[in-house]
Amino acid sequence: MAVSEPIDPRVRLAISQWPEDAPRGAVSTFCAEHGISRKSFYELRKRAKADGPAAVLEPRTRRPRSSPSKLTEAVKQQAIQVRAALEASGLDHGPISVHDKMRAMGLPVVPSTASLARIFREAGVARLEPKKKPRSAWRRFVYPAPNACWQLDATEYVLTGGRKCVIFQLEDDHSRYALASHVAAGETAKDAITVFDKAVAAHGVPQRLLSDNGAALNPTRRGYLGQLVAHVSRLGVEAITGKPYKPTTQGKNERFHQTLFRYLDKQPLAETLAELQTQVDAFDHIYNTERPHQGLPGRITPLTAWEATPKADPPRPDTSRSWLDRPVVSPPRRPRPQPPADLPADTRVRKVSSAGVIHVDKVFYKIDVDHAFQQVLVVTDRDHITITDIDGEILAEHTRPTPGVTYVGNGRPSGPRPKHPESSPKS
Numbered sequence: 001m002a003v004s005e006p007i008d009p010r011v012r013l014a015i016s017q018w019p020e021d022a023p024r025g026a027v028s029t030f031c032a033e034h035g036i037s038r039k040s041f042y043e044l045r046k047r048a049k050a051d052g053p054a055a056v057l058e059p060r061t062r063r064p065r066s067s068p069s070k071l072t073e074a075v076k077q078q079a080i081q082v083r084a085a086l087e088a089s090g091l092d093h094g095p096i097s098v099h100d101k102m103r104a105m106g107l108p109v110v111p112s113t114a115s116l117a118r119i120f121r122e123a124g125v126a127r128l129e130p131k132k133k134p135r136s137a138w139r140r141f142v143y144p145a146p147n148a149c150w151q152l153d154a155t156e157y158v159l160t161g162g163r164k165c166v167i168f169q170l171e172d173d174h175s176r177y178a179l180a181s182h183v184a185a186g187e188t189a190k191d192a193i194t195v196f197d198k199a200v201a202a203h204g205v206p207q208r209l210l211s212d213n214g215a216a217l218n219p220t221r222r223g224y225l226g227q228l229v230a231h232v233s234r235l236g237v238e239a240i241t242g243k244p245y246k247p248t249t250q251g252k253n254e255r256f257h258q259t260l261f262r263y264l265d266k267q268p269l270a271e272t273l274a275e276l277q278t279q280v281d282a283f284d285h286i287y288n289t290e291r292p293h294q295g296l297p298g299r300i301t302p303l304t305a306w307e308a309t310p311k312a313d314p315p316r317p318d319t320s321r322s323w324l325d326r327p328v329v330s331p332p333r334r335p336r337p338q339p340p341a342d343l344p345a346d347t348r349v350r351k352v353s354s355a356g357v358i359h360v361d362k363v364f365y366k367i368d369v370d371h372a373f374q375q376v377l378v379v380t381d382r383d384h385i386t387i388t389d390i391d392g393e394i395l396a397e398h399t400r401p402t403p404g405v406t407y408v409g410n411g412r413p414s415g416p417r418p419k420h421p422e423s424s425p426k427s
Contacts, residue, residue: 236315
């Protein structure tokens with residue numbers, strides 16, 4: 001009989017009625033036949049003599065009379081309040097962050113992260129995410145020392161009145177230290193150089209600079225030399241990028257954006273670039289010095305990780321690379337074809353959005369992202385809609401959708417596009 005399996009009631013009844021004059025060895029034989037231990041037999045016999053035969057028929061609960069480690073309602077409410085305070089401040093407020101904050105506050109009782117997760121789910125302030133991968137499944141890559149590689153990226157934000165702006169964030173790959181931030185009106189190479197120079201003046205020259213393939217950051221894969229690439233290369237910095245459509249290569253900086261957004265969303269909406277810059281600088285200070293980073297060993301702060309390891313040696317500028325002295329030029333822009341001036345009454349001009357979509361008669365039609373920002377012609381013939389480019393090549397044909405339909409796809413399967421058999425030499 002398994003240890004956790006209860007003893008059969010018939011066996012219990014036989015033990016409660018066990019005769020006092022049973023022959024020698026009968027107990028051992030009885031226990032062997034029914035798969036119980038002699039200790040259990042005599043425990044039940046003792047209980048039957050003390051409390052009567054009926055007390056033996058049902059198994060007793062194994063729950064302890066007291067549980068000193070059980071969390072009180074006061075501790076649970078305290079944890080929920082700490083979580084609410086972190087959330088109101090725009091900081092991370094998961095079980096790990098709440099656990100670290102309660103320890104930093106010096107509270108006498110700090111529940112474990114598993115207990116905090118259970119408390120938050122029972123209180124209805126958090127949700128269970130069964131599809132989320134466990135931390136053990138993460139594959140991390142990190143450079144061995146600070147200044148070995150910096151990650152630069154820009155993200156869009158808004159000011160009062162819906163005015164858009166851009167926030168450049170520069171982060172050290174090894175320590176997650178926020179090196180510099182810069183708020184600008186748009187994503188330009190000039191502003192990218194500004195934030196890079198700001199970080200260099202404070203922390204030295206890195207060995208590498210990782211960014212995406214944006215025109216303002218590193219357009220090398222597009223076939224021309226960008227201003228930022230030329231600027232950092234003169235200092236000996238190796239400018240590298242991730243593969244196109246692979247933002248996970250810059251995953252540390254992408255996650256950095258999320259933390260910034262969570263903080264800024266709890267602040268008053270800035271009216272000017274300078275006011276937003278002040279908010280971003282305050283966030284960088286909290287991020288570097290006060291917020292334990294869950295992506296670092298021991299959940300230390302980025303400042304602690306930055307100071308714990310000697311900096312990587314700065315690169316030596318390569319003066320022999322004469323190609324850096326040539327002027328930085330952008331690729332020639334081909335003039336976009338313009339629609340004819342005298343269009344028929346049943347033909348309209350629409351501009352394709354960045355997502356490859358046009359809007360016609362309160363319905364969104366999917367064209368293709370390759371035609372983003374281009375003008376197309378929409379020809380309507382009763383219940384038939386034809387979409388062509390400016391030269392007249394048909395891009396899509398649809399029957400006018402039934403009332404209530406607001407989106408019409410292009411019929412292509414969703415998901416990543418198939419890879420080319422030949423990989424790019426730059427990949």
